[in-house]
Amino acid sequence: MTLRLGRHHFPDDATLMMAIVNRTPDSFYDKGATWAEDKAFDRVAQVVDEGAEMVDIGGIKAAPGEFIDEDEEKRRVVDFVARVRSAYPSLVISVDTWRASVGRAVCQAGADVLNDAWGGADPELVDVAAAFGAAIICTHTGGATPRTRPYRVEYDDVVRSAISDTVAYAYRAVAAGVDRRSVVIDPAHDFGKNTFHSLELTRRLGEMVDTGWPVLVSLSNKDFVGESLDLPVGSRLTGTLAATAVSALAGARIFRVHEVVETRQTVDMVNTIAGRRPPARAIRGLQ
Amino acid sequence: MLVPGTLALLPEYAGLADPVLDLRLACLEAVSWLGSSSDVVVLGDEQGTRVGHALLAAAGAPAGARPAEGSAAYLVVGNGSARRSEKAPGHLDERAFAFDDGLRAALASSDANWSSYDLGADLLASLDGIRELLGLLPPGCPAVIDYDDDPFGVQYWVMRWRCES
DSSP states (O other), X not given: OOEEETTEEEOTTOOEEEEEEEOOSOOTTTTTTTXXXXXXXXXXXXXXHTTOSEEEEESSOSSSOSOOOHHHHHHHHHHHHHHHHXXXXXXXXXXXXXOHHHHHHHHHHTOOEEEETTSSSSTTHHHHHHHHTOEEEEEOOTTOOTTOOOOSXXXXXXXXXXXXXXXXXXXXXXXXXXXXXXXXXXXXXXXXXXXXXXXXXXXXXXXXXXXSSOBEEEOTTOHHHHHHXXXXXXXXXXXXXXXXXXXXXXXXXXXXXXXXXXXXXXXXXXXXXXTSSOOSSOOTTOO | OEXXXXXXXXXXXXXXXXXXXXXXXXXXXXXXXXXXXXXXXXXXXXXXXXXXXHHHHHHTOOOXXXXXXXXXXXXXXXXXXXXXXXXXXXXXXXXXXXXXXXXHHXXXXXXXXXXXXXXXXXXXOBOHHHHHHHHHSOTTOOOEEEEEEOTTSSOEEEEEOOOXX
């Protein structure tokens, strides 16, 4: 499905790199490396240079921790979104938030996408997306409360649950007035899931793609990779790229990543193998 | 006219970037010149004729099944040695340079007596169409050389001849 992400349009066969930019002091991977605004801005410059089409700016880490109220979340992201918008007019700006009030403020500052990583925890977020012509990412958390870890969560069929919940969310967004080209679904690996759930979602991602809604995957350095390979954060790139390859082959469209270059190469290689993308330059044996 | 049998000219082998853009442009310009004159007969080995027909299609030029009496136009597909560098498909063979110089001279002057076909086979030259071409050209008919290079260790030429019958 053609993507309309705020003011940006992408053709049916485009795959997009969504680079993670944390405005947090405590996110699991970078541990505050871009907490200072200038460091975060440098990170944006770096990922743009590396070819990312999108950035996903977040002001609150996903894991449990210090309570961050709406005002503090806005302080972390709103002015930063405006600064990025001004510096990079052609960059797609996504903001990772579940709060409608924060969504409204970042859209006013120039955000294109609301990445609702907590799966509709605030029902008014879709209304904000509709009002501003923004895109929305509909994730599956199995009903988890924001910033909680899964504890003994089980599903009859995690893939059916992910499809059922994200597609229902997608239709709710469209009913609220969001352009149907601006709705993306995300199985949300690790969110409300154990490692076996995330592995099954990866293995059966094609079933989500078959819904017709564009699929985003957020795999980068997550615990399901670490538990699969018994590797700590910082040593999970190879496993991340393997999961990326499987997801790309299944037809995922957007990849939320820490490492832009490596992921882009993986996705391009897979789509070239799949016959969806020509080789960059082929002369071997064809002289 | 003569073009090389470079498979990278075929649309099924297109990449995002064109590794033979200069060659392709020279071929298409020459084929357009040829196609406007009459039905075009494509001569060459099996792969070469595929390249020839693809170029005609790309240029929007017609291809004929047989020479029209007295007004035939020929698109000949062939090339020199594929052993002109270490990275060439057939690796480096120092004999390739003199061979290609001789073949170039024979083509440029329509020398039907040129006969180094056995050496050409050793040097991976594509000569089926060129053998027919040298038999068709009137002696001394000069060539216009539009392209003369070996970007991948393979000698390519785009040449045109106009021969009054």
